[in-house]
Amino acid sequence: MDLSVSDAPVGRLLDRRYRVESLLARGGMATVYRGTDTRLDRVVALKVMHAELAADDEFVSRFISEARSVARLSDPHIVSVFDQGEDEGAVFLAMEFVKGRTLRDVLREYRRLDADLCLEIYEAVLSALRAAHDADIVHRDVKPENVLISDDGRVKVTDFGLARATRSQGNTTARGLLLGTVNYISPEQALGERATPRSDVYAAGVMLFELLTGRPPHSGPTDFVIVRAHIDEDVPPPSEVVSDVPPAVDDLVRTATARRPELRYADAGSFLAAVRLARAAIASGEAPGARHASQTPPALMSDPQGVQVPPPPPAAGHAAGDTADDDPAAGAIELADSFYHGYDAAAPGAAEPAAAGDETNASNPLDVATAFYHEAPALPPPPPPPNPNRTRVISTQPDTSHAGQSAENSGTDVSTGHAGAGRAGRRTQAQQRRRWRGPVMFILVLVLAAAVTVGAWWFGAGRWTSTPSLLNLEPDAAMTVAEEAGLSATADGEGFSERVEAGLVLQTEPGPGEQILRGGTIRLIISQGPERYEVPDVQGMTREQAETALTDRNLIPDFTERHHGEVEEGRVISQDIDAGDEVRPETEVSVAISLGPEPIDITDFTGQPAEDAREALADAGFNVDVDEEHSESVAPGVVISQDPPSGTGFENDTISLVVSKGPEVVEVEVPSVVGERVREAAKILEDAGFEYQVEPDFGDGGRLRRQRVLSQSPEPGSRVPEGSTVTLYIIQF
Structure with missing residues (x-):
């Protein structure tokens, strides 16, 4: 038997029977929990040995022996031990719960x-x-x-x-x-x-x-x-x-x-x-x-x-x-x-102590x-011992003179007359009868006492014998052992076991060492081996369908909920144990249920750079649609508006952004000023709404009339925004 142990967490079901509910106390060898016996529906105290003591077999054995020790005791002032067991490393006692x-x-x-x-x-x-x-x-x-x-x-x-x-x-x-x-x-x-x-x-x-x-x-x-x-x-x-x-x-x-x-x-x-x-x-x-x-x-x-x-x-x-x-x-x-x-x-x-043969001390x-x-029963006084010195009268003469006369009425002393001699003879015969009547009665009493003793033994203990141990035997071998003990055995029931191989005797009724009538029949419970259940595939099922599928296989569903963008709300997203795996009964299977798409908060990026807005919204799971418009008040590249501007949405929803292109531009045709003197060229450009600059700049205006435009940029005839600057490249002569 593996005696490794561990503490039992609250909520765990021990031995498919005892549900751990709350911590009561922690001692040097064990932790005590309040629990419920789910079979008998009663509150119990569950004493679970500390996991760190598992390495010491002596401590584990002592812990288990507590159940056996207390089970032997019968006193209303002793906390009763109901059960002892081991469940996946947790060695425990189920005890009477004393509220106080x-x-x-x-x-x-x-x-x-x-x-x-x-x-x-x-x-x-x-x-x-x-x-x-x-x-x-x-x-x-x-x-x-x-x-x-x-x-x-x-x-x-x-x-x-x-x-x-x-x-x-x-x-x-x-x-x-x-x-x-x-x-x-x-x-x-x-x-x-x-x-x-x-x-x-x-x-x-x-x-x-x-x-x-x-x-x-x-x-x-x-x-x-x-x-x-x-x-x-x-x-x-x-x-x-x-x-x-x-x-x-x-x-x-x-x-x-x-x-x-x-x-x-x-x-x-x-x-x-x-x-x-x-x-x-x-x-x-x-x-x-x-x-x-x-x-x-x-x-x-x-x-x-x-x-x-x-x-x-x-x-x-x-x-x-x-x-x-x-x-x-x-x-x-x-x-x-x-x-x-x-x-x-x-x-x-x-x-x-009484010495051998000393009846006074031993009685x-x-x-x-x-x-x-109880008060001690009063003992009857012992009969008086026989007196060996009392006088006995023995007649040596036949009683002939007073035949028919009673000794009682004769008035004659037994020592002096024939009447007395007759009474002495009759008394001698009575004494002789008493002498043999006593031993006979004694023998009868002994025989009766022996009969009563044998009868009491037979009806008390004699009819009974002890049940031999048939555990871990094949049924045929168990029946043979029972027959050798003067009993019979029959297979009558099956049960699961983590330790007894399938097909061997798991339990007997009566149990080994218990009393059974001679010639009686022992009921054999045969092991089915470990109890295992196949985990069903519950993915895509509704919560109710998944719960039914798991509980029908003696498994415990543990539901959690989370959002999922693809699985419909209320249906199973995943399970933590693969379908088809075989597990112990009462094993918890974690099942995730979809809450549908997860709502996403929408941030308003109006007035912020369009590139930052587009990146943040995409990271949140949204699709981003961008439009551009001219704006006299919003700088180019900045978000003018957003739809929807706030609230919540879901993954892959579309958010529309309107981004500024700056003010709307009026384009005009650039006039030709090539060959013109600089002064006349400047006047022509200013009249057309352009700014100008001269390259190279030869300085004093007194010479402007000897400077002419050799070329210009933008070129004559091109359309540029109104107010643009035209660069004049000049030559001085």
């Missing part, structure tokens, strides 16, 4: 909590941890962030991401790093030893100190300093920080946070019993302590939730020789253990359920 906030959030708001509220919360927390410890699971990360308070006041423990079975031999370190949170880590974990239920008890004790005082017991500038403090320093009593903490609560914290594990409560069950004792003692104004050796376990009473708890001890003192006199903490532990584990802590030898131990939820 964490105990850390509550602590931030109220700064600290009073002792009564703390103990009420702690009953729920320790109940959850007790369920874990009873299942041989250590939480290993008990802290306020992992305790949820719902809006309706329910208390839930979550995040078993570091949980590990107590039978595991692994220690608390990984690559030199401590697993857990330094403020709550136990001294033995800090020293690299294996975590036990007492480690959870320590963390719970530290958390109780923090709830009561508003701060953790140890602090420092670095994690190392805090860890060393857990190893070298005792947790102080909460009453040293706040004055209103009862002594009974101080004792709870001191015992739970003892640096030596053997001085703490054995597990969360013992801690829970101690908390209930402390609450009862505080309510009655007494201090919890060890009972007198002669006292029996007190009767159970009901707490406000209806759970039966032991009442406070009747007196605060201790009997002589009580171990609690020398060590109050040890006495509190033994007293709590006595109610949780079912022995009288004050009784001599109570904590010692009728109080178990957890009896101690907390």
Whole structure:
């Protein structure tokens, strides 16, 4: 199995079932999202492992084992895990969604909590941890962030991401790093030893100190300093920080946070019993302590939730020789253990296991359920033992003189008369009958008990057997294995799978290891291989047609819209996955829908150079039509007018420009002045409306009468604009 992982983006559908909706929190190993189970239409919390941890198989395995660990637990104060899966690299848990906030959030708001509220919360927390410890699971990360308070006041423990079975031999370190949170880590974990239920008890004790005082017991500038403090320093009593903490609560914290594990409560069950004792003692104004050796376990009473708890001890003192006199903490532990584990802590030898053959110590131990939820049933008194020294009368004479007379009415003593001898004989016969009747009845009882036991076994467990694993086998091979186990198997259904090859057994009902009646039939679900769908060609379709074509193939259309000059509005321009490709179900196919031609803003270029206007309009996608006109007021080459002058248009629309040619020109014929004297030539040109200039210029006008026009430009007879300049080329003689 590929265990690569990644975060799940909002909007993604995990395992074709869980829709990720919004981010809730980000932790050290995973990110938690609010999601919806689309099959059951319920809100769930989706815990998705961080992608950067994918390279570490240990972290991935621990993350997956959380689902298995919590699934084994049954307690109303534990956040339920509904499902676990992996979808294209995203390893996730689907969990119960608790609407509310964490105990850390509550602590931030109220700064600290009073002792009564703390103990009420702690009953729920320790109940959850007790369920874990009873299942041989250590939480290993008990802290306020992992305790949820719902809006309706329910208390839930979550995040078993570091949980590990107590039978595991692994220690608390990984690559030199401590697993857990330094403020709550136990001294033995800090020293690299294996975590036990007492480690959870320590963390719970530290958390109780923090709830009561508003701060953790140890602090420092670095994690190392805090860890060393857990190893070298005792947790102080909460009453040293706040004055209103009862002594009974101080004792709870001191015992739970003892640096030596053997001085703490054995597990969360013992801690829970101690908390209930402390609450009862505080309510009655007494201090919890060890009972007198002669006292029996007190009767159970009901707490406000209806759970039966032991009442406070009747007196605060201790009997002589009580171990609690020398060590109050040890006495509190033994007293709590006595109610949780079912022995009288004050009784001599109570904590010692029963020796082989010692029926007194081994008989009728109080178990957890009896101690907390039911009163112990009263045992019937044992029958009196036979007395080997009692006198028995044996008659040596036949009873002939008082035949027919009852011994009861004879009045004769059995030791002195024949009547007594007769009664003795009859009594001897009755005793003989009783002697053999007892063994017979005993044998009958044994036979009946054996029959009941065998019947109970058969109707309870004897009729059942475990389902063998038939996964990843061909159907014929699976049927053979089932027959060898005394069962039958039949192929009854198919399902898609990303991991199981088509044609092999994907799933069985019942599942491997589950109970099934002997001779029963196992239902085989056969793999169809990966579920794939061919992407249709939707280009040119309308939006509705494209949506139908994709959803019919279990694909998800993702529509976007954009302008297109050639595709009609409302029809598909393109799709991001080529038609004919085979993809997973629920794959998103991006489809672009045309909005028609894109509107283009029209800029007014009136009064601007025509060349600039033509270039800008062409770049915008317009066609430009240019006309020229004379203008007395607009310089040549400048736009006189534009149609349309503004607004919006579309690509390939035509914009008309009128460009100035300057003023309109009146052309006149150039008169001939060649051969004329310069003075007369100048007069002729001026009269015709022309300007003139002389080339070369010989200077003084006194000689003008000796200067004649040799040639002119423009030439005589040509037509030029009125007012043009005629150049006269002269010769002087």
